[in-house]
Amino acid sequence: MTTLHLSERSAVEIRKDFPILARPTVRGKRLVYLDSAATSQKPNSVIDALDAYYREYNANIHRGVYEIAARATEAFENARARVARFIGCSPGELVWTRNATEAINLVAYSWGNANVGPGDAILLTEMEHHSNLVPWQLLANRTGATLRFIPIDERGELVLDGLDDLLDGCKLLAIAHVGNTLGTIAPLERIVPRARAAGALVLVDGAQAAPHLPVDVSALDCDFYAFSAHKMLGPTGIGALYAKRAILEAMPPFLSGGDMIRTVEYGRSTFNDPPWKFEAGTSNIAGAIGFGVAVDYLADVGLGWIREHEKRITGVALERLAALERTGLHVYGPKDPDRIGGVISFNLGDVHAHDVASILDTEGVCIRAGHHCTMPLMDKMGWHATARASFYLYNDEDDVEALVRALEKAARIFKL
Amino acid sequence: MDDFYRDYILDHYRNPRNFGHLEAPTVTAEDLNPLCGDRIRMELLVDADGTVKDVRFSGKGCAISQASASMLTENVRGKSLEAVAKLTKEAVLENVGIGISPTRMKCAMLGLRVLKSAAIGSLAAWPDEE
Incomplete structure (x- = not known):
């Protein structure tokens, strides 16, 4: 990371309040938690x-x-x-x-x-x-x-x-x-x-x-x-x-x-x-x-700050994921951080979302894969399953980078 | 888990064997994994002696569910329905190799569940393959 924005400094501070984020995974990787839309992590005070x-x-x-x-x-x-x-x-x-x-x-x-x-x-x-x-x-x-x-x-x-x-x-x-x-x-x-x-x-x-x-x-x-x-x-x-x-x-x-x-x-x-x-x-x-x-x-922390922080991280993620289009990565939904709430659904080429999630898991990156309890929407859109990354106040650009690197690994394994 | 995605698994995923439908199957079965929506259908052509003459599978899902189902169908022709019904989880794992994590075991076993229920004629008669 070359530039350190205020929100990144704050996200780094915020992470210290969440003990689970300091615990490495079984494989010794940093826990990169991108599934807050399923459930969020909990701060010490709670x-x-x-x-x-x-x-x-x-x-x-x-x-x-x-x-x-x-x-x-x-x-x-x-x-x-x-x-x-x-x-x-x-x-x-x-x-x-x-x-x-x-x-x-x-x-x-x-x-x-x-x-x-x-x-x-x-x-x-x-x-x-x-x-x-x-x-x-x-x-x-x-x-x-x-x-x-x-x-x-x-x-x-x-x-x-x-x-x-x-x-x-x-x-x-x-x-x-x-x-x-x-x-x-x-x-x-x-x-x-x-x-x-x-x-x-x-x-x-x-x-x-x-x-x-x-x-x-x-x-x-x-x-x-x-x-x-x-x-x-x-x-x-x-x-x-x-x-x-x-x-x-x-x-x-x-x-x-x-x-x-x-x-x-x-x-x-x-x-x-x-x-x-x-x-x-x-x-x-x-x-x-x-x-x-x-x-x-x-x-x-302030909901205004949280919203701005998530918009920025989501914008960075959309940009970085767009660079993976050459591997067949496709992002669904509005691609404007102003229009979405820190949630990005995507698929990687012909790789099933569950396989993407399994490979990301080996890198400590936690995302969700499947129908996300919206089966009629998936049917309407003609998607069997999607991978979904979601962001919260404790996520920062390092998490986006970890996501991108893990997706590159998945693309390599599947020879995309 | 990344050990799992070997070339032969990817090959079965992208070029599934015995994929499609039989013109006049003797028995069929279908099931899905409600958690992730993976779906598999098995169709068998069985002769009067109860020997499997032909097999097709169809479905949609992850590499683990589709490749393990594809590999299963390669070992079915010539087997009796009794033998198909007695296929074990271990046999499937031997086929697909190492590295299936507990969270993905249901994917790997979906094809077996469906194949066995086609052979037995009752999905409910078989306990969970967890």
Whole structure:
């Protein structure tokens, strides 16, 4: 590396907070982690927070009167307030879930069963992850509703020409903020007002956006926003659903049992206020606390910086990968760092993506290969599988170089 | 793992043997690896004695799944269905050579799974080849 930009110095500093990135692979290679779109690595502060909860104040929340129970409850609700602030909502509008998938299922069952009926339509896009497709297929099966799709063109961009027709008669638009396979950023500022005008509610799958872009749900003007902690430096098994307060008030419970009730008799029950109405059973207390610490870390670095850093690294990667075209390397999706969220899908000649990933693994380079849980998109594009590299705040130009060198090795092995 | 991608593997990947379809197969089977979408179909022509007279495979997937399936089909003609049903994981690994990592074992065994289920006539009757 000849020039050292500010962001590279900072990425180097950031890497020191992530213990796993300092551990060599079994083959003694530096770990080059380019699969943050699947799950991110965790900084010390998050790992320490989980450890501290279990070592120092492990207790169930909300009803314990003793000191550590009070401390656990305070930490749990304090984390809710921080995650809520992180996306610009109030704590009373943030429901803990296991992950973005569960958040979407919560809406599909609770809101969907109560509000969607025969003849209604739900509008999705052709780039959705299975998590924002299958729950709506099941809802359509239950209710007799139909699904519609905003098309994606061969460049990986959403086609908005027929949007108003597609929205006509729609109860809900459910759309990924950032596509997980091609990294396409949905132009929500153009789409959401038109959904509003058509009378549809809007659910945004933010699993690939909340970790990488500044998100303000009130500015987005969406009704629901779903995201997962583990893709944004937090632990697995915890995620969140934002929903507008009035909608949460009107929604019937989803899962039921302890903690979500106000009174219970043998024959009937009344329910707690949101968000607790949707949090049956003991929550992932450590996970929620860790999630709070994770968003603190992200806010401290700054989402604006993270976005600019990823744009720069993605730009460098697109440039370096373009130089590999002579070996048959082909990049899919929008090739403009302004248009994508730090995700690059590609194939190398006639080498299957799994073989590419296996060879990269021997060089310590971790990427994903396959259908990325977007099988309909792959079918539409006519791709059997793609390799996908994704970037985050701890990646730098050295990681891009390692990716390129490993791809050159794969090309040599396959005689491309 | 990079040891695995030897010339004969690449040759089977790019020039698969017995690839395509039989006009009138006696038995067929197809399966996919849902994790990665690799897919293989096996078609057998079996005579009245239960001897395999001809074989074709088709499918899409990584070099490991396609080359191991291709190599399998080279050793099937003249075998009885019972013998095909008794083919082992070890026999496949002997064919393809060293270096299959645990994460790719399912790819290497996909062809065997499908071939055996064609011979046996029931995919569910066979335990996972992990």
